[in-house]
Structures are given as C-alpha cells and as structure tokens.
Amino acid sequence: MISNNYQKVVIKRPQHWKSPYSNDTYEGRISFYSFGKLKKILGLSKAHFGGACVDIGCGQGYFLLTLTSYFSKVFGIDKNIKISPDVSTGVFSGHQRWDERYQNKTLLDSTREMLRGENALHHNLEILEGDAKSMPVGNKTIDVVFAIDILEHCREKDAIYQEFCRILKNGGSLIYSVPNSVGIAQRLRNILAFFAGVQEDPASEDHKNYHWKKELSLLAQYFTVKKVIGFPFFVKAISPSILVQCCADKTTSSKEKP
Template sequence: MTSQTDVQTNELEFTGERFMPEVAGQIAFEHLHRYHFASRFCQGKRVLDVACGEGYGSRILSNAAASVVGVDISAEAVAHARGKYARGSLEFVEASAASLPLPDDSFDVVVSFETIEHHDQHEEMLSEIRRVLRPGGLLVLSSPNKQYYSIEPGYSNPYHVKELFREELLAMAGRYFSAVQIYSQRVVHGSLLIAEGKAAFDSILGTGPDSSESERGLSRPLYDLILASDGELPEAKSSFYEMKVHGLDAATFYGVHLPERVSSGDHQVAVLQAKIDGQSHDELLRQLSRQHEALRGVGEQVRHLEGLLATSQQTLLTQFAGEGALRDELARLVAQHNEDREQVQRLQLAVTEQRLIGEQREHEVQLLKESRSWRYTGWLRRLTGSARRHL
C-alpha cells in the first residue's frame, strides 16, 4: 500500500476524454454526479473503482467507504493518483478491467464509470467484476447510450471502441446478475439520475411555441447507469447534482452570465473589425509604409520644382525686367509653388493620421485580449467540440 508521501504527484494532461477535476462544464457534471451518487451505497463498505483514471472518484468514494481500491490500465494515471490521493484506506493498482489481480469475493461494491466502451472485452470485464464481488454485492456501472450519444447526433468519439445500446447493456448485465435497475443521465444545468419504473417521472420536451412531447423518464438519456446484484437491490431515489461555476449557480452562469459575456465580447470584436475594415495589422503597416514612400517621392519632386522655380525666377528677372509678362509669369510660378507646398502638407497630415489610427487600433485589440470576457470564453472554445455533440 502506498502513502501520499511515498510518491511524488505526476501531473496528467487533459486529453478531452479522461476527466480531470479542474475541468469545468458539462463533463464535470456528468462525472462528479455519478461518483457522488454511488458513494451513498459505499458507507462502511469495501469498494473497487474500475478504471479510476485520475483518482478523484476513488477519493470521493473513500469519504464513505471503509476502503477503496482504484484500478486503471494507465501506469501514468496510477502514479498520479498514488501521489495525489493515496492514504491508509485508499490505494491504487495498475491493471486491466478484464484481468483484475484481486481475490474472489473481496468487495462489497464495484464502481465502473465510462469504462466498458473503451474496449471490446465486455464479457471478460463483467466476469471479473462478478468474481471479485461478494455474493449479494452491488455493481454501479455506466456507459454511453449509443443511440443518443453517437447515432442521433452523428458523433464518433475517437476514444471509444465498442459502445452499447441500452438493450445490449441490460442483456449483458442480466447474464451475470439476477436483478438490474436502469437509470438515465443527461446534463441540464446540473445532472439528473432518474430511476425508471415507479420512481420515474415524466419529461416534457418543448418542440415549438405551443407544442410539446411527453416521455416517461428522462428523455434522450446520453448515459445508462445500472445497479446490479444477485441479492436484494438497495432502494434508491432519483438524484440531481449541481454545483457552483465560477461562484455562480450553474443555471445563472450557463444560461445568463456566459451568454452575456460572449455577446459583449462578440460586439467588441465586431466594432474593432469594422474599424479595421477587414484589414490585418500587417496590412495597415504596409499601407502606411507605401504612403510614407509616396510622400518621400513627392517631397523630392517639390524640392526639384523649387530649384526650377528659383532658376526660372532669376532667368525671367534678367530677361524680362520691368515687363508685365515677367510679373504674370512670376505670379503663376509662385501660385504653382504654393499649391505644391499645400499638397505636400496634406499628404504629410494624412500619413500622420493613418499612423495614429493604427496605433489606436493596436491598443484596442490588446485591451480586448486582456479583458475578462476574452479569458472567460477561452476555455469554452476549447470545449466547444465536446459540448456540441450533446446538443
């Protein structure tokens, strides 16, 4: 048995599939709800957590259980769990769910959440669970409901090997246990676990402004969770799990606060985009550079014209002194010279204005990227792929 001080905690990377307790959103509701639901059956019991992953769930179960063993096929995950969670009544073992290195009849409760779909050794896994579970012991197992998780949304999880329809899950459990109870789970602004049969309730799904559809139990459940035993099943009511998200109630955060922040951020981006007129920062700099070069060329032309004017003035003064034609020519050249100088001044002013506008836009973009709204929505974009599959 390994204590927390024996092994240094190894940090695990969030891949999008293995849940990490610091990750928020829908995946947190789903995973945390299952473990808190299962812990009610673990009071004072010997518990096995098959495919414990990071170890957070085994830790939750250990708060109620007499002892917990977490098993995972990943050596990296087991090392992390040992370093972060292991204590006297909680230990972690590296092993396959289809080949458990544990004695017969050694556990009162076996928990396994979102495991069976990651391999195709379903019968081997259930056989091993039945072997280590004492007579009359309890299995709490969950699996994605293939109909609503994959088929209807047209989604394919690259980490899943063999998903099950509800009927397949029930038939398989029935081959190893004499009593099976099915629960349905789907995240709303929390997580619902609804017992079917007498404990079920009616779901009402709005299909339009004045129409709806009713269904017994939870409509379109993404996951199926079972209690199975060859003894009497414990009485369990339906369950709802919720928690604070960034200090707010989940419904307030996801239904009000987050959409407002996203809308505000989108508006700020749209305003800046309109100012930039679809041009990138680099393109603006290139335009300013081209205008600067053009201005430099005009300046050289003006200096050349001024030289010609001075020469012309001297020539005319020498050749046509005292003549009216001289005054007219001089007046024309002076007017042309003044017009050229005014053109140069206008170009200089335009270049200066463009440079100031570019600097202001750079400043506005930087303020947006440093804003709270930009930080709030960063993680949402990373989880968009995961969230869309459940819509």
C-alpha cells in the same frame, strides 16, 4: 454527497462548466456534467457505505478521493500505460489540453503524483495496476464495483463480468455508466459538442454503435439488474448517459483465484 473539494470547484469555477466533455482533473477541476453524474452514481451505492469498493478504469483518480470519505477501503485500478497526446484517458483524450507536465509519465504514476498530498490523509486508498479481466483483489472481498464509462470500450464481456462476480461479495453491487450512443441521444450529443465548440474525441469511434439495451441481456446472466437510469434526463431515449445498478446475487461459473 460528493466531497467538499469538488463542491468548491463547481461553485467557485463555473467557467469550467462550458463543455459537457471537459475534465481537467490534473488541476482538480471537473465539469458540471461529470460532477452531476458522479453524484448520482455515488447515491446508488449508498447501501454499501462503510464497505470496500473498486473504481475500475480509475484514470487520474477524479472519483477516488470522494470514495475514501464513504468507504472503508478504496481500490483504484487501471492499466499503467505511458501517457501520450493521443491516449484516451480522461484528461489526456483528444479534446483535452496537452503539455509537458505529462511527458514521460505513466498513467498510474501521474495519478499517484496528483494524489500524493492527499494519500497521507487517506490511508484507505490503494492505486493498483490491472484491468477489468484481471484485478489484483481477493475473492468475494468487494461491496461495490464502479465502472464509469469503460465498458463501451471493452471486448470479452463474459470474462469481465465473471471477474466482477469473483471479487464482489454476495449481494454486492456493480454500478456503471455508459454513453447512450444510438438514436436520438447520439444526435443530441453531436449537437451539444457542436455548440460547445468541442471536436469529437477520435477515441469514441469504438463505441459509436454501443447498444446498452442489448448489453443488459448478457449482464442478466451474471447479475440481477436493479435500476436503469437516464442521465441527466429522466427519459432514457434522450439522455447522453445511462446508469445501471446490478446486484451480484446469482450463481455463476466465475473462477476464484487461489
């Protein structure tokens, strides 16, 4: 179950459910839609509770504190880019509020600032600079890699999957979510955005034609695909998000770092 802090947010502040795209994690708020998706993703990792995990593309860290309650070691990894109003990093994306709090800050600095009070209580959390192709983590040391809504933005997937294989223990899991941005699901996404009064995020242009089904064939070269789930609907064809769980039990040509 997701941490009590987020449960209280969802119960006490229902006004923040109004947009399925709405996250303001700087103030500790998370939308009902995102809450439900993270809860589902956390459930998929249950077999690895007590181990070590990576949240790649952690952004403002809105999943990190929850993970510290279930894993012995948590690494939040992202690029340390300078924040600007047009940067797509969760709360800083085009449809989100912008003000002087974020001025002249880098992403990871703002994440550390937001979590500083909590870090004293969570010694098992580290926030590191890196990206999906190069993570500052040892070989075969990680039980779960979480990649939440990042793969649709990435190129060079072979290099990324090799890096995931490098850090994952044998039998470890890759758990990721991607937007279902084709067919009926994309049309439903547009309808939801229209009625929520949300202008489409310009940064989504790079995954307009992301085909999660085609991606599975490449993924299968590196992992055994265990589950493919639609969210929030059971029928994948109409679900805005697709959740995938894979097992790192294949021999690959991934290069180990010294």
